[in-house]
Every structure is written in C-alpha cells, then in structure tokens.
Amino acid sequence: MSVAEAPPSDASGRGAAFSGAAGGDELTIVEPLIFERSRAERRAVRFPSASDTARAAGAGQPELPASVIRAHPPRLPEVSELEMLRHFNRLAHLNQAIDLNFYPLGSCTMKYNPKVNEWAAGLPGLAASHPLDPQALSQGSLELMWLLAELLKEISGFAAVSLQPAAGAHGELTGMLMARAYHQGHGEGDQRTKVLVPDSAHGTNPATATMVGYQTVTIRSNARGGIDLDALRAALGPDVAALMITNPSTLGIFEDQIDQVIAAVHEAGAIAYMDGANLNAILGRFRPGEAGFDIMHFNLHKTFSTPHGGGGPGAGPVGVSERLAPFLPSPMPVLVAGDAAEVRANARAGRSTPGAEFALDDDRPRSIGKVRSCYGNFGMFVRAYTYIRSNGDGGLRTISEDAVLAANYLRVKLHDVYDLPYDRLSKHEVVFSGRRQKREHGVTTLDIAKAILDHGIHPPTIYFPLIVEEALMVEPTETESLETLDHFVGVMREIAAQAASDPEAVKRAPTSTPVGRLDEAAAARRPDLRHRFGDVAGAPAAPAVEATGETPTA
Amino acid sequence: MLDAVGVASVEDLFADIPASVRASEWDVPPPLTEQEVRAELARLAGRNRIPEVSFLGAGVYRHLIPSVVGEVIGRPEFATSYTPYQPEVSQGTLQSIYEFQSLICELTGMETASASHYDGATATAESALMACRLTRRSRVAVSAGVNPDYRRVLETYCSGPGIEVVSVPVDLAEGGDGTTDPAAVESLGEIACLVAAQPNFYGQLEPMRELADAAHAVGAQFVAVVEPTSLALLEAPGEYGADIVAAEGQPLGIPASFGGPYVGLMAARMASVRQMPGRLVGATRDVRGRKGYVLTLQAREQHIRREKAASNICTNQALMALAATAYLTAVGPNGLREVAELSAAQARHLAGALEAAGLAERRFGGTYLNEVALRLPDAARRHAALAAQGIVAGHPLAHDEPALRDTLLLAATELTTDDDIQRLVDALEKTR
Numbered sequence: 007m008s009v010a011e012a013p014p015s016d017a018s019g020r021g022a023a024f025s026g027a028a029g030g031d032e033l034t035i036v037e038p039l040i041f042e043r044s045r046a047e048r049r050a051v052r053f054p055s056a057s058d059t060a061r062a063a064g065a066g067q068p069e070l071p072a073s074v075i076r077a078h079p080p081r082l083p084e085v086s087e088l089e090m091l092r093h094f095n096r097l098a099h100l101n102q103a104i105d106l107n108f109y110p111l112g113s114c115t116m117k118y119n120p121k122v123n124e125w126a127a128g129l130p131g132l133a134a135s136h137p138l139d140p141q142a143l144s145q146g147s148l149e150l151m152w153l154l155a156e157l158l159k160e161i162s163g164f165a166a167v168s169l170q171p172a173a174g175a176h177g178e179l180t181g182m183l184m185a186r187a188y189h190q191g192h193g194e195g196d197q198r199t200k201v202l203v204p205d206s207a208h209g210t211n212p213a214t215a216t217m218v219g220y221q222t223v224t225i226r227s228n229a230r231g232g233i234d235l236d237a238l239r240a241a242l243g244p245d246v247a248a249l250m251i252t253n254p255s256t257l258g259i260f261e262d263q264i265d266q267v268i269a270a271v272h273e274a275g276a277i278a279y280m281d282g283a284n285l286n287a288i289l290g291r292f293r294p295g296e297a298g299f300d301i302m303h304f305n306l307h308k309t310f311s312t313p314h315g316g317g318g319p320g321a322g323p324v325g326v327s328e329r330l331a332p333f334l335p336s337p338m339p340v341l342v343a344g345d346a347a348e349v350r351a352n353a354r355a356g357r358s359t360p361g362a363e364f365a366l367d368d369d370r371p372r373s374i375g376k377v378r379s380c381y382g383n384f385g386m387f388v389r390a391y392t393y394i395r396s397n398g399d400g401g402l403r404t405i406s407e408d409a410v411l412a413a414n415y416l417r418v419k420l421h422d423v424y425d426l427p428y429d430r431l432s433k434h435e436v437v438f439s440g441r442r443q444k445r446e447h448g449v450t451t452l453d454i455a456k457a458i459l460d461h462g463i464h465p466p467t468i469y470f471p472l473i474v475e476e477a478l479m480v481e482p483t484e485t486e487s488l489e490t491l492d493h494f495v496g497v498m499r500e501i502a503a504q505a506a507s508d509p510e511a512v513k514r515a516p517t518s519t520p521v522g523r524l525d526e527a528a529a530a531r532r533p534d535l536r537h538r539f540g541d542v543a544g545a546p547a548a549p550a551v552e553a554t555g556e557t558p559t560a
Numbered sequence: 561m562l563d564a565v566g567v568a569s570v571e572d573l574f575a576d577i578p579a580s581v582r583a584s585e586w587d588v589p590p591p592l593t594e595q596e597v598r599a600e601l602a603r604l605a606g607r608n609r610i611p612e613v614s615f616l617g618a619g620v621y622r623h624l625i626p627s628v629v630g631e632v633i634g635r636p637e638f639a640t641s642y643t644p645y646q647p648e649v650s651q652g653t654l655q656s657i658y659e660f661q662s663l664i665c666e667l668t669g670m671e672t673a674s675a676s677h678y679d680g681a682t683a684t685a686e687s688a689l690m691a692c693r694l695t696r697r698s699r700v701a702v703s704a705g706v707n708p709d710y711r712r713v714l715e716t717y718c719s720g721p722g723i724e725v726v727s728v729p730v731d732l733a734e735g736g737d738g739t740t741d742p743a744a745v746e747s748l749g750e751i752a753c754l755v756a757a758q759p760n761f762y763g764q765l766e767p768m769r770e771l772a773d774a775a776h777a778v779g780a781q782f783v784a785v786v787e788p789t790s791l792a793l794l795e796a797p798g799e800y801g802a803d804i805v806a807a808e809g810q811p812l813g814i815p816a817s818f819g820g821p822y823v824g825l826m827a828a829r830m831a832s833v834r835q836m837p838g839r840l841v842g843a844t845r846d847v848r849g850r851k852g853y854v855l856t857l858q859a860r861e862q863h864i865r866r867e868k869a870a871s872n873i874c875t876n877q878a879l880m881a882l883a884a885t886a887y888l889t890a891v892g893p894n895g896l897r898e899v900a901e902l903s904a905a906q907a908r909h910l911a912g913a914l915e916a917a918g919l920a921e922r923r924f925g926g927t928y929l930n931e932v933a934l935r936l937p938d939a940a941r942r943h944a945a946l947a948a949q950g951i952v953a954g955h956p957l958a959h960d961e962p963a964l965r966d967t968l969l970l971a972a973t974e975l976t977t978d979d980d981i982q983r984l985v986d987a988l989e990k991t992r
Contacts, residue, residue, distance in 0.1 A: 036850070040659050040889055050890040051626045053898040056905035059978050063916065064908025068927045074765055076795050080666045082893045087628050090889050094656070094882075098637035101652035105636035114642055122594050124634075127817075131605030136616050137819035138955055140947040146607030147818040160586050172678035172820065173875040175862070183720055213862035213872035217689075218720035222867040260576040290583055291574050297581035316653040317643035317839065317876025319678070319821030335716075354589040356600045358607060375716035379619065379681035379709040379808070380819025392601055398591030410573045414565045431576050459648055467645070470863070488561065519648035521852040526647075529844035529856040533833065535672050537662035 037096040040083045041537045050087035081539055100520045101316075102464045108490050110416075112435045112467035112479025113208070113256060115286050115308035117409075122396065123311065123389035132388055137380040141365055147384065148364035151339040153353050154391045155323070156346075161394075161402070162282070162302060163293030164325030168334040170382040174283060177303025177322030178214040178250070183374040184301060184326065184333040185248045185277040186218055191333075191372070198247035198276070204233045206257055206471040211250045211281060220247060227473055231257045231428035235266060242274035252281040254288065254433035256471040256479070258413060268298040277301060277330075285309045286483070287410055287433035290403035300327045306383075310390035321386035335377050337368035408484035409434050412491060416480055419495040423502040427474055435481035437474050444476050449505040449512045451476040456523060457504070457515040461497045611952045613980045615910065617931050617971025618761070618955040619680065619707050620819070621811045623789070623899060624975055625887070629813040632886040633879055643839070643876050647854045648846075653878055654853035657841040660885045667791045667888075668805045669798025670827035675881040676838025676873050677824025680808025681710040684755060684785055685717035686837045686871060687804040687826060691753035691781040693835045693870070694803075698723045701751045703740040703771075705730040705760030706785055708960040714755070726751070730760065732963045737926030738764040738933065745774035753804070757785040758794065762957070763907075763931035763969060764924055765794075772801030788812055788825060788884075789903065790929055792896040797827075804828045813887025814880055823880035834860060837871030899974050903930040906972035910981050919988045923967045931971040933957060939966040942991040951987050 056064075085093070102109065109116040127133065135147050155167040171177040182201070189198045201215040204225050212222040223241055228234040233251065242249075249271045254260045261267060271278045280294045280302040286309045294302045306312050306321035314320070326334060341349060344362030352359045366381070397405065413432040421429060424438035440451035455465035455478075467479040482491060505512050516522060567573060592600065614622065633639065637652055644650030644657075657675050664673035677683035688700045700718060702711055704727050711727075718725050728744050731737055740756050748754075754775035758768050768784060775782040784802035786794075789811050797805045809823035810816070828836055834857065842856035862869040891899060911932045914920040920936040922928075936942065939956060946953045954970035 037655065039655070039662075040885075041662065047894070049892045049895055050628060051624075051892075051895050053624070053891075053895060053902060053974050055898070056902055056909070057978050060905050060909040060981075063912040063981075064905060065912065066915075067908040067912055070765070070793070070904075070927060070929070073769075074794055074927075076791070076793060077799070079893045079897065080663075080791065080796070082663065082666065082891075082896060083889050084892045084894075085889060087626075087890065090886070091628055091631065093889075094632040094886060095635065097652035097655055098635040099652065100650075100655070101637040101641045102646075102649040103637045104640040109642070111642060111645070116642060119640055122597060125598070126601040129601060129605040131608045131610060132601075133815040133817050134610045134622075135608050135818040136614065136622070136816045136952075137620055138616055138618050139611065139614075139952060140944070143609040143611060143947060143952070144818065146604040149607060150604045157588065160588055163583070163586075172682070173873075175872045175874045176678065176682075179717075179720070179872060183716065186720070208874075209862040209864070209866045209869070210872045210874050212867035213865070213869040216721075216867045216869070217717075217872050219722055260574075262576045262578060265578045265581050288574075288577070290586065292577050292581065293583045293586070296583065313639045313879070314642040315877075315879030316638055316641050316650075316657075316882070317878040318676075319823075319877055319880055320875055321821075353600070356596065356603060358603060375719070376681070376709060376712040377716055378713060378820070379679050379707070379822075383678075383820040384818040385815075385821050388601070392597055395589065395592050395600060396594070396597045399586070399588040401591045402588060407570045407573070411561055411565065411570065414567075414573060415561050418565055431573065455646065456648070459646065464649065465646055516648050520651050521648055521850050522846040522848055524647050524846045524852045524854045525844045526854050526856065529842040529854050530859070533672075533830075533840075533857060534843040535661055535830075535833070535840055535856075536658070536665045 037093065039537055040085065040093055043085050043089055043093060044083040046084060048084045048086050050085065050090050107462055107464055108486060108494060109464040110466050110480045110482045110494065111464060112481040113283060115481060115483060116314065117311055117483040118485040119311050119313040120393065120396065123392045126392040127385045127388045145364055148339050150391055151381065151387055152341060152364055154387050155339065156350060157394050158304060158323060158325060161289065162325045163296030164302065165295065165328040166331040166334060167323055167325045168338060169323045169387055170335040170378050171303065171322040171324060172378050172383050173318065173320040174303055174305045174322040175210040175214060176377060177324045178210055179217055180324050180335060180377050181279055181301040181303055182214055182218040182248065184330050185279065187333045187374050188277060188330055189247055198245060200246045202241050202246060202249045204251060205473050206255050207250065207252060208256065208281060208283065230430065231259045232261050232263060233267060235263055238267065239270055242270060242276060244275065246274055246276045248277040248279050250279045250281060252283060254284045257428050257437050258432045258435035259428060259430055260433050264297065283308060284434050287406055289406040291406060295325055295327060300330055306386050306390040311393045312386045312389040319383050319386060321383040332372040333374050336370040336373040336375065337366040338370065340365055340367045405484050412482040412484060412486060415491055416482055416495065420498055423499055424478065435479055437471065438478040438480065439474050440476035440478055443502065443505045447505045447509040449509045451478055453512045453515065454478065454501055457501045457512045458497065459516040460518045463494060463497060609950065612950040613983050614952040615954040615970040615972065615984065616952045618969055619709065619808060620816050621971060621973055622816060622975055623811055623973050625813050625815060626890040628890055629883055629886045633883045638882055639879060644855060647852060651852060654841050656882050656885055657878060658843060658853050660881045661841060663885060663888050664825050664827050667788060668827045669796030670805055671830040672833045672836065673827040674836055674838035674840055675878060676876050677826050678875065678877065679820065679822040679824045680806060681713035683806040683824025683826045684710045685714045687783045687806045688714055688753055688755060689717060690804060690835050690837060691783060692723055694781060694832055695752040695779065697750050697752035699726060699749065699751050701726050701728050701745065701748050701754045703728045703730060703756040705740050705762060705766060706755055706757045707761045710785065736924060738762045738924035739766045739926055740771060742767060742770040742774040745778060751778060751780045753781040753783045755783040755785060759787060759790065759929045759931065762924065762933045763928040765927045765929060769800040776801065789896060789900050792900040809880065809884045812884035814883050821880055823877040823884060833857065835870055836860065838873050839876040902974040903972055906976040907932050910970055910972050913981055913985050917985050919985065931969060933967050933969050935967045937966060939968050942988060943968060945991050946987050949987060951984060953984060
C-alpha cells in the first residue's frame with residue numbers, strides 16, 4: 007500500500023502513519039487534518055458554568071433574540087489534550103527551522119533568536135498588560151517603548167521613531183503615507199505622483215507605492231549592481247515624490263554612491279526612503295538618518311532577532327528626519343515628566359527614575375493617523391529591546407562584522423562553481439546565479455534548491471532579485487559557526503558536481519523530505535483552501551486563473 | 561576567514577561605504593549579561609501594575625489561554641521557521657495554516673480565509689480596500705459602531721488611494737438602542753461597502769441581516785467585523801449575508817501583551833478570492849501522489865505582481881494564527897460555547913448587580929452580549945479612583961465619543977468571577 011492511499015491513521019486509533027514510501031525506503035510521516043482526529047464530546051479544556059448568583063443577578067437583563075442565535079454550532083475539532091498536542095508536535099516535525107537547521111534564506115536574516123528574549127516577552131507584567139489600561143498602570147510598557155525608540159534613533163541616526171507599524175511592508179506603507187503628507191503640506195501633493203524604485207527592489211516597494219496612490223517608475227541597475235545614477239537623475243523631477251531604495255541592496259551590495267543618490271533625490275525635492283531590511287550589515291558603520299535619508303523602516307524580526315514565526319508576527323518601526331517627524335503615526339509614547347537624559351542614564355544602569363512619567367501623545371494634528379490598533383507589536387518590542395541591551399554597543403557592531411565576514415567567506419568559497427554576476431565585496435548576503443548549471447546541464451536553480459533540502463539545510467532565496475538570472479541569494483548571518491559555513495560550502499560544491507555528473511539525480515530531489523515536489527499549478531488551478539467535512543456536494547469555485555500564472559519564487 | 565576572503569582587516573569589509581557618510585560615534589549602552597538583562601526587563605515589567613480585577617475589553621479581551629496553546633506555539637519548528645517558500649520542509653506550518661483557514665471558514669460561515677493580517681483593524685481596512693477592487697467604487701461607508709481604532713486605521717489606509725470614507729451614525733440618543741440604522745444606507749450613494757460590527761463597539765447587537773440587505777440593495781459589499789468567541793452563539797456572518805468578514809483574533813488564545821502581536825482574521829466568498837490580500841494555503845499532491853500543502857494563488861501577491869498586487873502585505877501571521885488554531889482545537893465547539901455563554905452570563909450579572917444596587921444604568925436599550933455600556937454619575941473620577949485600587953472599571957467611552965460622557969464600557973469573560981463583580985459593586989459604593 008502506498009502512502010498516498012493510506013487511510014487517515016486515526017481510523018484505527020493509531021498515531022500518524024509511518025510507512026515505507028512508494029519507490030523509496032525512507033519513512034514518511036503522514037499526519038491527518040485535526041478534523042479527522044475529531045470524536046464527539048472529546049475535549050482538552052473545561053470551563054465552569056455560571057453560578058446561581060450570576061443567573062439570579064442577570065435575570066432581568068434582555069435576552070438574546072432568537073433571530074441572532076446560530077442555528078448550527080461550528081464544527082470545531084473535538085480532541086483530548088494529548089491528541090491535540092501530538093498532532094501539533096507531529097506537524098512541527100515536518101518543518102525546518104533555525105533552531106534545527108542552517109537557514110541561509112537571503113533577504114530574511116534568519117539569525118538565531120536568543121531564548122532570553124522569549125523569557126522577557128512572557129513576563130506576566132508585560133504579557134498581561136492591557137493596551138487600554140489606565141496609563142498610570144502601564145508605566146513599564148510605556149517606558150520600554152520609549153527606551154526602544156530612543157535606542158533605534160541612536161542606531162539609525164534618525165530624529166524620531168514610531169514603533170507602530172506591524173511589519174516591514176507596513177513600515178513602508180507608513181513611510182510612503184508620510185512622504186505624501188509631507189508633499190501635501192508643501193502644496194505639492196497633486197504634482198508629485200511618481201515613486202522611483204530600483205529594479206532590484208523587494209516586491210513590497212512597488213506594491214506599497216500603489217497602495218498610497220503612486221505610480222511606480224523602475225530605475226535600472228548599472229553593470230556593477232548599483233543604482234544607475236544617470237538613469238536616476240533622468241527620472242527625477244518635479245513629479246517625483248520619493249525614491250525607495252534598499253541599502254545594502256538585495257544583491258548584498260552597499261550602494262557606494264549613496265551620498266550622490268541622496269543628494270540627487272533631495273535636489274529634486276523628493277523624499278529619500280531607505281528600506282531597512284538589510285540593516286544587519288551596517289550596524290555602527292552607516293546610520294541612514296545621519297547620511298541624509300528622510301525615512302527608513304526597521305525589521306525588528308530581522309536585525310533585532312525576534313523570531314520569524316513561520317512568516318509573522320514581525321515589527322516594522324519607522325525612523326524619520328526632523329522635517330517628517332510631525333507626520334509620524336499617532337499616538338506616540340512620550341516622557342511627560344522627568345529629564346530624558348536622566349531616564350536613559352538610569353535605564354542604562356538598570357534603575358527607574360523617580361518622578362519620571364510616560365504617556366501616549368495622541369494630540370498630533372499633522373500625523374498620518376493610525377496604521378494599526380493600539381501601539382504596535384509590543385511583544386516584539388520587548389524582544390528587540392532585550393536583544394539590543396544584551397548585545398550593547400560592541401555586540402551590535404560585531405553582529406554586522408560577523409554577518410558581513412560570513413557572506414564574503416561564502417562568496418569566495420563558491421564563486422568558482424556558481425556564477426557571480428556582481429563579483430564585489432558583499433555585505434549581509436551574496437547572490438549567485440545558477441545559469442551555468444542550467445545552460446550546461448539543464449539543472450535549474452529550483453533543482454539546486456531542492457537538492458539542498460536533502461542535505462538538511464534550508465535553501466537560499468531563489469529567483470530573487472529579479473535582475474539575476476537563476477538567482478541564489480545566500481544570507482548566512484552572524485550566528486553560524488565556521489564549521490556550518492564550511493559544511494554548506496561542501497554541500498553546494500557537491501551539488502554543482504552532481505549537476506554535471508548526474509543531472510537527473512538533482513532534478514529528482516528532494517527524496518528525503520516529508521513530501522516531494524508539490525504540484526503548485528494544480529493547487530492554483532483548482533483551489534482547495536479548506537476542509538470540507540465530507541458533506542459539501544458542489545464546492546464553490548474560484549474564477550478562472552489569471553494569465554500571469556504561478557512562478558516559482560522565494 | 562579574513563585571509564580566505566583576501567582582506568587584511570574587518571575594516572576592509574566596509575571599504576565600500578563612502579567616507580562622507582560613515583557613521584559617527586553612537587551612544588548605545590554597553591552589553592549586559594543574561595542576569596543583568598533579566599533584571600532590567602524585570603524592572604520594566606515591575607513598573608506595570610496588572611489590575612487585580614478588570615472589566616476592560618473594548619476590543620482586547622482577557623480569556624483563559626489553555627497551557628497547551630503556549631506549548632504548541634513555543635515549538636521552535638513553528639517559532640523559528642519562516643514563510644513556507646519551500647513547501648517540502650514546511651508542511652507543519654502549511655498544514656496548520658490550512659487548518660486555520662478551515663476553522664475560520666467554519667466559524668464565520670464563509671468560504672475562504674487568510675492568515676496574513678496584523679490585527680482586526682488592518683484586516684478591516686484591507687477588507688474595505690478589497691471591496692473597492694471588487695466593486696470598482698471608491699467610497700466606503702463605516703458604521704460609527706465599529707471600534708474607533710479600526711475606523712482610524714481604515715481612514716489612514718483609504719487616504720493613500722484617495723478613497724472617501726463616510727460614517728453611518730449609531731443611535732446614541734437617550735433611550736436609543738446604540739445600533740446602526742439600515743435605512744441610512746440608501747442615501748449614501750455609490751458605496752463599495754458597508755462596514756458594521758457585531759457586537760458593535762458599544763457592546764450592542766446590530767441588525768446585521770438588515771444592514772447586509774441594505775448594503776446589497778445599493779450594490780455594495782457587506783463587511784462584518786465580528787468578535788470570534790461570540791460566533792459560538794451568534795449567527796455566522798455567512799448566514800446573514802456578509803461578503804467579507806474581518807475580526808481581531810486576539811481573544812483566541814493570544815495574550816493582551818499591551819496591544820500586540822495579534823492576528824487579523826479575514827474571510828470571504830470564494831468568488832472573491834482573487835482579490836483577497838495575503839497568503840493563502842491550498843492542498844495539492846506531490847510527485848508521488850501524496851497529499852501536501854503549498855502557498856497558492858500567488859498571482860495576487862506583491863512578490864509576483866509588484867505594483868499590480870492586491871496588497872503590499874508580505875507577512876504571514878503564522879505563529880499567531882497557530883495560537884488561534886491551537887486554542888479553537890483545545891476548547892472545541894463545547895468549550896467555545898461555554899466561553900461565550902459564561903462571558904455573556906457574567907456581563908448580565910455585572911449589569912444586573914450594578915443596576916440593582918442603584919449604582920449604574922444601561923445606557924442603551926436593545927441587547928448586548930459580553931460587554932455593556934453603563935452610565936453612572938461622575939464616571940471619570942470614579943474610574944480613576946478604582947484604578948488606584950487595582951480595579952479597572954472598563955473603558956470610559958467619553959474618550960471616543962463625547963456624547964457618551966459618564967458612560968463606561970464594561971466587559972466580562974469566563975475569567976470574571978462573582979467575587980470580581982462584588983468587589984466592583986463595593987468599590988463603586990464607596991465612591992458615591
């Protein structure tokens with residue numbers, strides 16, 4: 007019996023099915039959906055029922071009208087705590103993760119997340135703090151937010167920081183709304199309709215520009231992988247609202263003409279926005295605010311090591327120059343009593359400042375408004391603050407030094423076997439191309455990524471940035487040992503050799519993962535997005551697939 | 561390693577930063593050991609005062625978080641992985657999101673759900689933008705009964721593409737029932753959607769079916785903003801005609817944590833799925849015919865479509881979605897109903913006890929569920945006096961709506977005890 011036809015394992019009350027997979031001798035784990043484990047009246051948690059006192063006291067209150075009552079209870083799963091825990095633990099086993107595997111996913115900064123950060127975020131005094139508690143009861147949360155914003159200002163060289171945006175793309179949205187508000191404040195809101203974005207940019211940059219009502223103009227990169235200054239100057243004009251630029255770029259390259267880029271943007275009256283996704287490479291070496299950028303978003307989940315959580319939650323605070331500060335989202339944590347320098351100095355020494363008082367300032371008439379409920383992803387602030395204080399001045403500098411050294415080490419160790427379209431000093435990451443393997447052996451970057459899976463390593467980001475053919479974007483981060491890097495080098499060289507000697511073997515990969523290559527085209531053609539409970543005759547269909555189709559991507 | 565790279569020093573690795581823009585000295589504190597950093601964080605946590613008794617809700621609710629939920633989301637395979645770009649080694653995250661999508665569809669009575677949204681407010685804003693794309697209209701109507709934070713976020717999101725936001729009033733008159741009038745919708749012109757909340761921000765139950773009908777009568781989508789635990793008792797939005805559902809997922813096993821991280825729930829009709837923002841997981845087969853899960857319908861998304869994407873959203877709020885999935889699994893249908901029933905019973909207890917003691921009266925007619933607006937004389941002063949004793953008597957509504965002076969919004973959950981209510985009554989007695 008092949009695994010594909012295996013009945014849901016709970017039918018016999020057994021656990022997940024471990025069977026020899028068809029055509030292979032490895033063991034495969036098949037975990038049914040939680041709904042398939044459900045049995046009537048099983049449960050993990052019980053709740054008390056209302057007391058007689060409660061019933062009597064509430065007796066005169068209005069009853070729920072029958073018209074608003076639900077006809078059928080939701081079919082949630084009914085399982086014991088043990089069954090539930092085994093289910094999720096088995097699912098967990100199907101994942102690669104930083105805590106298990108090297109995870110050099112370019113652009114994502116998959117560094118180790120120290121566990122003391124989790125300890126801090128779980129402190130009951132912080133985790134149980136309600137965002138609308140009277141501010142007198144929330145002084146610790148407010149002080150933490152204020153201190154973190156102060157540290158981020160210092161690290162980035164910006165005049166002010168809002169912690170409110172919930173993710174990097176959300177920070178971009180916040181930043182571009184501020185750029186727009188700034189131009190409107192100068193009577194140029196209608197005239198400036200374009201946002202310039204290099205062709206190496208993250209997809210979020212042009213998508214953000216659209217969400218703010220701007221038209222995106224793509225600026226090409228030059229032969230060295232930097233932004234083409236002539237193309238930039240030609241595109242700049244009185245109709246340009248901003249340049250959004252990632253620095254170091256998605257090629258892992260520092261824009262070595264960044265001073266001229268900023269000057270040209272300012273000369274045209276536009277806003278210089280820096281996507282701070284790659285800040286991990288430049289801590290203590292380059293402060294974007296000091297260098298003249300007007301706006302930048304941080305990715306706390308990247309640079310400041312809050313866990314990625316399978317894709318979220320993140321946090322995307324924005325820093326701005328003085329002239330943009332009035333437009334920051336509202337409210338802002340502020341110190342309303344006490345001296346800022348004294349509070350900072352005391353916190354440095356681990357002391358509270360007598361008489362200091364924090365509040366949320368919501369009287370910000372020029373603010374773009376709120377971008378999120380409450381004040382942001384506070385739990386991420388706790389982790390980032392813990393991380394920054396743990397590392398401190400010297401530690402933060404070392405982070406960037408080690409991250410850059412690791413990326414350059416991989417560059418020199420692999421550039422003879424994989425093409426390197428931009429062979430320059432790397433910052434946090436290095437982008438190889440699998441074009442040689444594709445041209446000479448018919449082995450694509452997708453094949454190479456799948457082969458990496460068989461070595462227990464998470465593949466690099468692939469097919470991004472778009473300007474590199476068959477891109478393999480490798481970001482090792484500072485937390486990996488030399489042995490891990492050398493092992494990765496060995497694996498990559500072995501796969502390159504196999505691509506030449508036995509290309510079909512590479513194209514068959516992966517063979518050791520819980521499932522093999524999945525049919526993404528079929529998934530998009532006939533979307534199956536939820537469990538059906540076996541009682542739905544005709545499932546509602548999605549409209550026809552758009553012509554754009556699906557592209558393998560990272 | 562420096563030798564291998566061919567540089568003499570670490571400094572050489574940063575030679576590409578132009579001298580004119582190199583960082584000057586910064587003032588970042590020195591590093592701390594683990595015991596030192598723990599002391600600093602314990603200091604800050606200790607500066608908060610967690611109330612002994614709280615009736616505060618207003619969008620964020622203190623429910624029991626079963627221990628097993630923390631165990632599940634603490635698994636490093638979930639916490640320290642990333643967006644499942646490589647499905648062969650991400651089936652844990654992918655299957656759990658598929659289960660989340662299934663649970664949210666079941667709870668809401670909708671056909672598709674996504675796990676990408678930051679919170680209820682941004683899910684609401686994205687829902688309104690989605691309705692604009694679906695109807696090709698650029699005016700959005702929002703009931704004044706929607707959480708004021710959500711309305712503010714919605715206005716911010718709409719300001720970008722120049723979408724007009726009109727407010728549909730709630731009956732705040734003395735003796736009114738604190739709900740949205742469906743008859744007011746007709747005169748709003750070409751609206752893309754009507755957004756209304758159940759229960760609304762004031763705790764009142766809205767005539768959702770009539771509001772949905774009114775929206776549909778003018779060719780608009782109906783966006784229902786709901787509280788997820790209430791759906792154990794209340795009619796599913798899919799039943800009363802919602803086209804899009806948005807909700808704050810925090811009540812489902814996520815701590816208050818001073819406002820985040822949470823997860824925004826978003827669900828819709830299958831016919832609209834290609835305008836839905838955020839990551840979606842679909843079931844498929846692998847090369848050997850084995851069932852598996854992948855990110856799908858990615859042609860909607862920023863990394864493929866760039867400036868033509870449905871949204872710039874990149875997040876996949878997986879870990880918080882997993883908390884909601886684990887919570888709904890732990891409590892099951894009976895547990896969720898008990899949570900909703902006990903929350904409602906204690907809200908009735910609370911309102912009944914305060915009314916019986918002559919301390920407060922309900923501000924609105926109509927019906928409420930787990931949260932009730934009560935009027936009591938000199939509310940602001942008494943709220944502050946109780947807070948100083950570690951009792952938070954709900955949320956003063958005058959913050960959000962001047963017409964609701966002397967009105968407190970008090971929430972109950974299954975964690976609200978009879979003693980808590982007695983302590984509130986006693987404390988209010990002493991501030992008469």
